[in-house]
Amino acid sequence: MNERISERTREISILTNRERREDVAFLCEHWKLEEKPTPYTVLPANIFSDEIPSFEFFRLLCYHALHTQPAPTVVIEADWRRLEANGTIGEIWNGSFDINRYALDPPVWRPDSKGKVIDFVRIKATEDTWKRLLPEPPDPDVAVDVIYAASGGALKSRAFNVIADMRRCGWWHSEALDRFAQDPGARSRKRAIRMGLIDLPERADTFADMKALSRAINAVLRLGDAPELAYSAPITTSPFRCEICDAARMAACPMPHCKWRRMHAE
Numbered sequence: 001m002n003e004r005i006s007e008r009t010r011e012i013s014i015l016t017n018r019e020r021r022e023d024v025a026f027l028c029e030h031w032k033l034e035e036k037p038t039p040y041t042v043l044p045a046n047i048f049s050d051e052i053p054s055f056e057f058f059r060l061l062c063y064h065a066l067h068t069q070p071a072p073t074v075v076i077e078a079d080w081r082r083l084e085a086n087g088t089i090g091e092i093w094n095g096s097f098d099i100n101r102y103a104l105d106p107p108v109w110r111p112d113s114k115g116k117v118i119d120f121v122r123i124k125a126t127e128d129t130w131k132r133l134l135p136e137p138p139d140p141d142v143a144v145d146v147i148y149a150a151s152g153g154a155l156k157s158r159a160f161n162v163i164a165d166m167r168r169c170g171w172w173h174s175e176a177l178d179r180f181a182q183d184p185g186a187r188s189r190k191r192a193i194r195m196g197l198i199d200l201p202e203r204a205d206t207f208a209d210m211k212a213l214s215r216a217i218n219a220v221l222r223l224g225d226a227p228e229l230a231y232s233a234p235i236t237t238s239p240f241r242c243e244i245c246d247a248a249r250m251a252a253c254p255m256p257h258c259k260w261r262r263m264h265a266e
Helices: 007-013 017-033 054-066 073-086 088-094 099-104 111-115 117-125 127-133 140-150 158-168 175-180 186-195 207-223 247-252 259-265
Strands: none
Touching (some): 007 259, 017 207, 073 088, 088 117, 117 127, 140 175, 140 207, 158 175, 175 207, 186 259, 247 259
């Protein structure tokens, strides 16, 4: 497959809004038909209160900070449950955490998970900063920036997941937050760009890049009438693996329109 694709070919391959809308409709239809397990969340259901307790928001930040490591979700969630059962999260919150005791007898054995306790302590130390987002962010456009800064950069792509969780569980209500509730991780980035849903460079590693990516994904999902609060799930859970696409996969791919396929057909 020729990797040297001319600029003219790139221009020809750009999808129209109609084609993008049809692609999103196709992805959403597959997503609706898939049997989806209930997403695991550490947030309590918004039943008896209109305001989330600060501790519960702290737990959510720590949970997503734990996820910033290269390990399967089931492994990370198992470690999270061990940390909670051991009382580590509660001790950091109430100020009784003993780093020496933790070092001698940690509740988790994986080095990545053990080390994340530093991020948890940092998040607790910036409580005055992230508390400004409660009960509802006063400015939706900077909420993700506050989360990123308050975590000392630990929450980068996962900062967007924090907003998505708060919206899904009914604690935050402003639809304006959805611009920064789309997953900007490598999987959704490569799929959305190679499909042609959005026109951004594949290398989007800075936080500013991630904000632009989230806004772009949100815009194209709205264009295609994606289900409310589904966010980027129709893209990230899609069985059409654009990030590992090759000639054989292209030939069998049922996507209605694909920038990647069109570029290599020229």
